[in-house]
Amino acid sequence: MTEAEAIRxxxxxxxxxxxxxxxxxxxxxxxxxxxxxxNPSDAEDLMQEAFLQLFxxxxxxRGESAFSTWLHRMTVNVVLMRLRKKSLPVxxxxxxxxxxxxxxxxxxxxxxxxxxxxxxxxxxxxxRSIEKLPPGYRTVFVLHDVQGYEHNEIADIMGCxxxxxxxxxxxxxxxxxxxxxxxVREQARHERQIxxxxxxxxx
Amino acid sequence: xxxxxLEVVFEQExxxxxxxxxxxHLSECNACKHYFDDVTGIVALASGFxxxxxxxxxxxxxxxxxxxxxxxFRPKHREAKSWWQSFxxxxxxxxxxTAAVAxxxxxxxxxxxxxxxxxxxxxxxxxxxxxxxxxxxQEHDLxxxxxxxxxGDPAVDTSLRQNLQQVDEFIADCEHRVKEVPSDDxxxxxxxxxxxxxxxxxxxxxxxxGSLN
Numbered sequence: 001m002t003e004a005e006a007i008r009x010x011x012x013x014x015x016x017x018x019x020x021x022x023x024x025x026x027x028x029x030x031x032x033x034x035x036x037x038x039n040p041s042d043a044e045d046l047m048q049e050a051f052l053q054l055f056x057x058x059x060x061x062r063g064e065s066a067f068s069t070w071l072h073r074m075t076v077n078v079v080l081m082r083l084r085k086k087s088l089p090v091x092x093x094x095x096x097x098x099x100x101x102x103x104x105x106x107x108x109x110x111x112x113x114x115x116x117x118x119x120x121x122x123x124x125x126x127x128r129s130i131e132k133l134p135p136g137y138r139t140v141f142v143l144h145d146v147q148g149y150e151h152n153e154i155a156d157i158m159g160c161x162x163x164x165x166x167x168x169x170x171x172x173x174x175x176x177x178x179x180x181x182x183x184v185r186e187q188a189r190h191e192r193q194i195x196x197x198x199x200x201x202x203x
Numbered sequence: 204x205x206x207x208x209l210e211v212v213f214e215q216e217x218x219x220x221x222x223x224x225x226x227x228h229l230s231e232c233n234a235c236k237h238y239f240d241d242v243t244g245i246v247a248l249a250s251g252f253x254x255x256x257x258x259x260x261x262x263x264x265x266x267x268x269x270x271x272x273x274x275x276f277r278p279k280h281r282e283a284k285s286w287w288q289s290f291x292x293x294x295x296x297x298x299x300x301t302a303a304v305a306x307x308x309x310x311x312x313x314x315x316x317x318x319x320x321x322x323x324x325x326x327x328x329x330x331x332x333x334x335x336x337x338x339x340x341q342e343h344d345l346x347x348x349x350x351x352x353x354x355g356d357p358a359v360d361t362s363l364r365q366n367l368q369q370v371d372e373f374i375a376d377c378e379h380r381v382k383e384v385p386s387d388d389x390x391x392x393x394x395x396x397x398x399x400x401x402x403x404x405x406x407x408x409x410x411x412x413g414s415l416n
Contacts, residue, residue, distance in 0.1 A: 013277030018270060022263055027255035034256055044262050051266050055275060126248050145249040163215075170214035173242045180245070 003067060011059050018055055025068060026051070028147065029075050035142045036079045038131045046082060050075040065156055072149075073157045076139055083135045121180050129179040137172035144169050204228040209235055218243055363408050370401045 001009075001020055009017035029050060033043035053074050061070060130138060143149045143157065144165075154165040204224045209232075212225050218239065221229070229236050270276055377394035380387060 013275060015267075015270075015276040018276070019263065019267070022266065026258050026263070030258035030262070031254055031256040035252070044259065047258060048262055048265055048269075052269055055266075055270055056273070121244060121248065123248060123251070126245065127252075130249075141249070145246050146252045147254045148250075166214055170210075173245060174238075176245055177238070177241045180241075 007058070007061060007063075007067060010055065011061070021054075021067075022051060025071055028068070029071065032072065032075055032142060032147065033079060035130065035146060036135070036138060037082070038127070042082070046075070046079050050078045053078065066153075069153060069156045072143070073159070076143075076157055080135050080139065121184070125180055125183050126176075129176050129183060132179050133172060133175060137168060137175060140165060140168040141172040141176070145173075206232060206235055213239075213242075218246065360408075363404065367401065367404050367408070370397055370404060373397050374401065 001017070003021070003024060006017040006020040006024070010021055026047070030043060030047050033046040033050070034040065037043050037046065050071070054071055057074075061067065130141065133141065139158065140154060143154050144151070149157070151162045151165040151169075154160075155162045158165065160168075204227065206228075209225055209228050212222070229239055374394065374397045377390050377397060380390045381394060384390070
């Protein structure tokens with residue numbers, strides 16, 4: 001069975017076709033939900049809600065966009081709606097890291113040495129920082145840098161322009177760098193305190 | 204190229220491939236170089252995250268149950284069923300009702316098959332029923348005539364003539380009907396009896412010595 005056949009059969013209420021579409025796209029949708037909420041139980045709920053919406057509305061699918069794009073758009077909407085209801089920290093889609101006024105370049109800590117993240121960031125740090133991203137930034141970052149979608153596809157999914165998608169991704173990456181720098185600094189501070197305590201105890 | 208211009212390049216064109224001007228700026232600006240290295244590292248690390256994760260089977264089970272509850276599943280290839288499959292399904296799923304209807308149909312068909320005979324008989328009986336009564340009465344009269352023949356009552360002769368006339372009329376009717384419907388056995392039977400009655404009537408009149416005229 002091809003995806004097109006499955007869609008046609010699902011539109012006629014064929015149970016096997018519904019399951020085929022779920023098996024075809026479920027893993028990707030679940031990964032997106034998981035990355036967006038970082039909680040398996042919530043991710044399962046969101047995935048279920050997204051697929052239910054999809055199957056309820058599948059009769060209206062006319063093929064103007066790719067089926068996966070349509071599905072991801074529903075998933076993103078469901079996830080963002082849930083995050084807004086939960087009142088998690090939400091930043092405006094236009095929120096940005098202000099560029100340095102003097103140089104016009106990326107913001108850096110003035111008076112402090114540049115913090116090189118290379119080698120200091122691991123997967124856990126990055127996952128924790130992604131969780132702290134505002135939902136809009138997080139969505140674009142996950143879709144582009146984790147799931148590999150192109151900006152035109154993200155624009156379809158998010159219902160925005162390609163330029164907006166590029167801008168959101170750039171801001172998301174810059175914010176992530178800031179969060180990771182904070183994380184690394186916090187880690188270094190904590191290590192220093194431990195070392196100080198140990199030194200004090202040995203004296 | 205200035206730092207701000209490089210940032211626009213990062214935003215609109217991504218991290219790679221970079222133009223010679225952008226690479227030149229990176230080689231001269233530590234802040235931008237650090238930014239570039241950090242973000243490149245982040246992207247490389249993120250691309251290592253799995254893009255697909257197998258969800259637990261309970262998710263599909265829940266979805267399926269909900270779809271069933273909402274009646275979104277429909278029987279497969281319903282339109283492809285032949286009339287016989289539909290009838291068979293109807294028969295087995297509603298066997299009792301189907302059997303009852305079939306029984307009624309058989310009874311109705313049997314009745315319809317039987318009913319035409321009765322009306323035909325009635326239709327045949329109707330034109331001759333009064334005549335039959337008359338003939339019976341004539342038989343009775345003939346008996347009386349035999350008894351009356353010794354009494355010499357002229358009223359008996361008059362009655363015999365009237366009876367003979369009625370029998371003749373009946374015979375004429377029967378002959379006409381037999382010509383129209385040669386297969387009408389019942390009329391033939393009536394006709395035979397009428398001839399017999401006429402013969403008996405004539406015999407009685409002969410015994411009395413009366414005249415037919």
